[in-house]
Amino acid sequence: MPTSVLILGAGFGGLELSTRLSEELAGAVEVTLIDQNDSFVFGFSKLDVLFGRRSLDDVRHFYRDIAKPGVEFRQETVTSIDPDTRRVVTTGGTYDPDILVVALGAGYAPEATPGLLEDGWEFYSEEGAARAAGAVSQFTSGTAVIGVLGPFFKCPPAPFEAAFLLHDFLAARGVRDATAIHVVTPLPKPIPISDEVSRAIVSQLTERGIEFWPSSKFTRLDPATHTAHLEDGRELAYDLFLGVPVHRAPQVVLDSGLAENGWIPVDVRTFATPFPDVFAVGDVTSAPVPRAGVIAEGEADTLADVLIARIRGGGDVPPYAGAAVCYIEMGGEMVGGVDVNFLSGPSPTAVLRPASPEVAEEKRAWADDRRRRWFS
Numbered sequence: 001m002p003t004s005v006l007i008l009g010a011g012f013g014g015l016e017l018s019t020r021l022s023e024e025l026a027g028a029v030e031v032t033l034i035d036q037n038d039s040f041v042f043g044f045s046k047l048d049v050l051f052g053r054r055s056l057d058d059v060r061h062f063y064r065d066i067a068k069p070g071v072e073f074r075q076e077t078v079t080s081i082d083p084d085t086r087r088v089v090t091t092g093g094t095y096d097p098d099i100l101v102v103a104l105g106a107g108y109a110p111e112a113t114p115g116l117l118e119d120g121w122e123f124y125s126e127e128g129a130a131r132a133a134g135a136v137s138q139f140t141s142g143t144a145v146i147g148v149l150g151p152f153f154k155c156p157p158a159p160f161e162a163a164f165l166l167h168d169f170l171a172a173r174g175v176r177d178a179t180a181i182h183v184v185t186p187l188p189k190p191i192p193i194s195d196e197v198s199r200a201i202v203s204q205l206t207e208r209g210i211e212f213w214p215s216s217k218f219t220r221l222d223p224a225t226h227t228a229h230l231e232d233g234r235e236l237a238y239d240l241f242l243g244v245p246v247h248r249a250p251q252v253v254l255d256s257g258l259a260e261n262g263w264i265p266v267d268v269r270t271f272a273t274p275f276p277d278v279f280a281v282g283d284v285t286s287a288p289v290p291r292a293g294v295i296a297e298g299e300a301d302t303l304a305d306v307l308i309a310r311i312r313g314g315g316d317v318p319p320y321a322g323a324a325v326c327y328i329e330m331g332g333e334m335v336g337g338v339d340v341n342f343l344s345g346p347s348p349t350a351v352l353r354p355a356s357p358e359v360a361e362e363k364r365a366w367a368d369d370r371r372r373r374w375f376s
């Protein structure tokens with residue numbers, strides 16, 4: 001009898017895991033991959049949408065294109081998860097798999113910042129980026145604020161990428177001199193694990209005249225005065241507020257009893273949760289690594305190794321190294337690369353490869369490769 005594997009969430013983690021299991025265990029597993037959406041969007045494509053470079057329809061990759069032996073995709077919403085019995089209920093039915101993998105990612109709570117929904121634009125969700133694109137296109141003078149609203153968020157470089165791209169966007173329309181750009185974050189530096197990479201980002205901000213406020217936490221926006229208030233009493237008036245919203249695990253995860261302090265704890269060597277035969281990967285976990293697609297993919301690869309070894313009766317699997325390349329859009333069609341390694345050494349490391357057309361090409365090839373592997 002094939003082992004039944006139910007994967008909840010077809011993002012970076014779920015797509016990579018289902019691809020690996022199909023490639024290496026066809027016939028030995030029956031994989032069901034569930035997502036509420038009909039398509040996947042790379043996180044970085046949201047910045048293309050925000051700056052009007054591509055439409056939302058342009059950047060969707062449809063799950064109906066998945067044709068992998070032993071994998072069935074179903075578009076359903078997960079409504080309950082019982083980790084003790086591994087019973088999962090969705091809008092399409094009830095599942096009792098041998099192995100359950102939760103890869104439901106991180107959701108957003110824009111309502112956690114008073115005033116954001118009324119007077120600002122979150123640009124982290126697909127729809128949010130498309131809505132904010134309208135406001136960005138109308139912004140021709142005054143102050144734009146890119147505000148990180150929680151201490152922990154997807155893709156640490158993304159707010160800075162947004163600032164560099166906003167600078168280019170305004171310069172191309174001849175209105176950069178009539179505008180100011182601020183990046184405000186509760187973190188002490190752009191990339192907390194690396195002074196070198198952080199200094200490089202800050203120097204690029206300075207070169208473009210972009211104000212950077214680290215260790216600064218917004219508490220609310222006042223729609224009446226278009227002023228953002230900070231915890232330490234400072235205020236910042238804005239004409240355009242682009243927010244990285246507070247992140248939360250999906251409600252179905254919070255209701256399941258799987259989460260502790262808001263996220264699912266895992267053994268970072270195997271991605272096992274405390275519940276037998278229940279695993280979790282990606283942004284939904286509290287693994288001590290950043291929330292990023294490249295990290296979720298690496299975790300899924302380690303979990304694939306664990307499941308392959310178990311189903312084939314194989315031996316030990318090397319632990320997850322926490323290593324990946326994070327690409328940073330620097331504007332001017334240039335991309336930098338940060339080689340991070342979180343778990344292999346005594347402390348996390350990050351090494352910057354300066355922005356260049358070659359790294360931009362490397363990023364394109366990386367994304368093309370995922371599109372080919374996952375959607376065929």
Ligand SMILES: Cc1cc2nc3c(=O)[nH]c(=O)nc-3n(C[C@H](O)[C@H](O)[C@H](O)COP(=O)(O)OP(=O)(O)OC[C@H]3O[C@@H](n4cnc5c(N)ncnc54)[C@H](O)[C@@H]3O)c2cc1C
Nearest residue numbers: 009011012013036043044078104105155282283292293294
């Ligand atoms: C603006 C921006 C730029 C980014 N740039 C990069 C980058 O350059 N490089 C990088 O590596 N990362 C980047 N990221 C981060 C990256 O997108 C995420 O870290 C990554 O998608 C996490 O993968 P995941 O598999 O854990 O979750 P996700 O990819 O979020 O997948 C989770 C899936 O679960 C589904 N789901 C949730 N709840 C339910 C439910 N109840 N029922 C059914 N389905 C459900 C969702 O629809 C989703 O498809 C960026 C993110 C943003 C917002």
